Amino acid sequence: MKKIRIKKFEPVRDRYMFTDNRHPEKGVMSAILGIISVSALIAAVVFTYNDGGQAQLRYAAAALVAAIFSVVGLVLGIMSRLEKDIFKLFPNLGIVLNTLSIAFVIFILVLGLS
Known part of the structure; x- marks a missing residue:
């Protein structure tokens, strides 16, 4: 006859990841600015x-503020990416969004010059 063996409930530690990593504040701010x-x-x-291609001054001002936010956000994203023991989601997201925004501003300026 075969014996039935009952397993004890033991904590399984390999299912959990214990880490000291954190989300850097500069990285979160970079993502928000992006x-x-x-x-x-x-x-x-x-x-x-919607205005027929005629940019009003307030739209240009919004684009200028967005460009400034993008540069600041890109710097913050790079600074936070260089920190150690961090989660890299927000710094990477901030770098991508701010780079995209800067490229978009440059694209608009090049279109306006031609």
Whole structure:
């Protein structure tokens, strides 16, 4: 006859990841500034399109503020990415969004010059 063996409930530690990593504040701020700048640029382009292609001064001011936010956000993202023992989601997201926003501003300026 075969014996039935009952397993004890033991804590399984390999299922949990214990870490000291944290989300850096500069990285979170970089991601927020990237979201704001991309949103402001999209809104400025949409409103300019709705006005028949005539950009008003407030749309240009929004694009300028978005460009400033993008540069600041990119610097913050790079600074936070260089920290140790961090989660890299927000710094990477901030770097990508702010780079996209800066490239979009440059694209708009090049289109305006031609």
